[in-house]
Amino acid sequence: MTYEVQAVVARAKGEPVSIETILVPDPGPGEAVVNVQACGVCHTDLHYREGGINDDFPFLLGHEAAGVVEAVGEGVTDVRPGDFVILNWRAVCGQCRACLRGRPWYCFNTHNAEQKMTLKDGTELAPALGIGAFAEKTLVAAGQCTKVSAEAPAQVAGLLGCGVMAGIGAAINTGGVTRGDSVAVIGCGGVGDAAILGASLAGAAKIIAVDVDDRKLEWARDFGATHTVNSSTAEPVEAIRDLTGGHGADVVIEAVGRPETYEQAFYARDLAETVVLVGVPTPEMRIELPLLDVFGRGGSLKSSWYGDCLPSRDFPMLIDLFLQNRLPLDKFVTETIALDEVEEAFAKMHAGEVLRSVVTF
Ligand SMILES: NC(=O)c1ccc[n+]([C@@H]2O[C@H](COP(=O)([O-])OP(=O)(O)OC[C@H]3O[C@@H](n4cnc5c(N)ncnc54)[C@H](O)[C@@H]3O)[C@@H](O)[C@H]2O)c1
Ligand SMILES: [Zn+2]
């Protein structure tokens, strides 16, 4: 059986998205069809629509989602119909060089569905990050379904599928933030605020939020920032050093993805400490740093891909913490919207009015 459902499609570069009827095939071997219950609007969906990722139009957008498994294909044993799952874009292969070295969170050969979802005329769709969940149903590799407690509301759970996991993981998994650390986070959108929350969960003593927007800094306090710096009026490197005994922070997380904020992060950390780049730059961006400073300041310069998360390990743990009222993931949901409001949600995101708009079905 083929399912016919409504979905948000980006047909051409820079053009507004449209609601289309799409065809979702029955799951083949190793695949699952999921009834999507909620899907957050992430900056990356907008990057796809703007042609910033690649030119494989038409895209089926949406990738920060949770739902219930409808059907599974042959050989699928980890999930079954009725399971409540978060969709992930790191279905690890177990066989690549990263997996074989015991570092599956870097897996270089992650799985997606083999079959294609299509428009009614048969045009193949490219699902965003191999997911495509601004749709009532979507087809994924079964390994992209991570089972979590069904007590969590879908609009909250789905956020772990991308931005919130990326931020929490940037602090905890990549940055290795631990109790007593000083941490600075540059850029306090959904990802930066999640990094603040992660740093707070890990026991950081001082968490300095940096943004150019006062409203964002106010929200950052809500997630655990102990100090805030508006970098449109104050020099952020100096401000962070002043707040850390003149030395700089132990871990500085860049959550914007721009050369100037990366340079701020580089100089705002203490000697021998860590910079984590979680913001995604565009291809033309360049940085120039004195090599002597790279040497002389020591420490580690790291990138965080999807928070270096292992979905099977991290999603259920974070959902459990949420259910125990120890991780306020619900604060990321600024609004819930209908499927036909994604284009408006992009505008609000662009204007900085929301942390997350979440489509609910
Ligand atoms: N590495 C990953 O796996 C991963 C996953 C998801 C998203 N991301 C990336 O993380 C970045 C942030 O995503 P988001 O959803 O939080 O975006 P967002 O647009 O919600 O937030 C960006 C924030 O940066 C602030 N900002 C802009 N310019 C600034 C400057 N010069 N100095 C300080 N702050 C500034 C904005 O005011 C805003 O609060 C994006 O680049 C996104 O693509 C990375
Ligand atoms: Zn692998």
Ligand SMILES: [Zn+2]
């Ligand atoms: Zn995303």
